[in-house]
Amino acid sequence: MNKLKSLTLEQLIPKVLQAVLNISLIFLAIILSVLLVQELFIFGQILLQKENNDYKLFLANILLFFLYFEFITMIVKYFKEDYHFPLRYFLYIGITAMIRLIIVDHDHPINTLLYSLVILILIIGYFIMNITPRERPDSRRFFKN
Template sequence: MIKIKDLTLVQWIPKILQAVLNISLVFLALILSVLLVQELIIFSKILLQEENIDYQLFLANILLFFLYFEFITMIVKYFKEDYHFPLRYFLYIGITAMIRLIIVDHDHPINTLLYSLVILILIIGYFIMNITPRERPDSRWFFKK
């Protein structure tokens, strides 16, 4: 095995991959931040027009704004929680995305019902996640004699 300053190549590979992942997430956060600002500009344009305001478009843009916001928040939490994505943020993003779909594509009642069921399932999953203890009991007691 190749040794570089008391670390083997096998020990360096995860460190290199973690660095690539971290750099990629920083770039993604920057891109999402630019898109977030673009959404704010779109909000101001929609609000400043004196013609008929399309409220569905406005609500869809607000929810898209929150999707960007939640993804950026999730990336921040990833770095704050020692390289771990909290599951609850994925649930928040899923719920927000499904609400946006209902607002944008509500022409078909069956699809709206299915989207609503997906939201219900995500909320139930969030509830189950919150009532489940974060610390798992130590399983070593089972093997003690």
């Protein structure tokens, strides 16, 4: 309690906002986990239906499952990496979402081509991110007078 009294307003506001963000992300992770389990039940129903052989529906549901999975993984990484979202997870999610769009909405060739180009751009971005050195120069040295 004594620690809270010694905090200034500029120090307290970010701590409160960080706590609100953390609690919100925990609730989001719980909701996504419920949806992930629900998607597993949908898989089971699709597999047990003898008359329904719609592989596109099954593939779309698998990719939706991976989208939930990747968002949950990203939230876990957020907490493990000291409140930081790794950029590569956003790229994974974007690629998976675009693949799902191609599978679900492939009636228009122009749209499919555009989705494919978006995937290519995301993969190029991922490649550039991986060849860039992890250690960044200290940005403060660039702002010295």
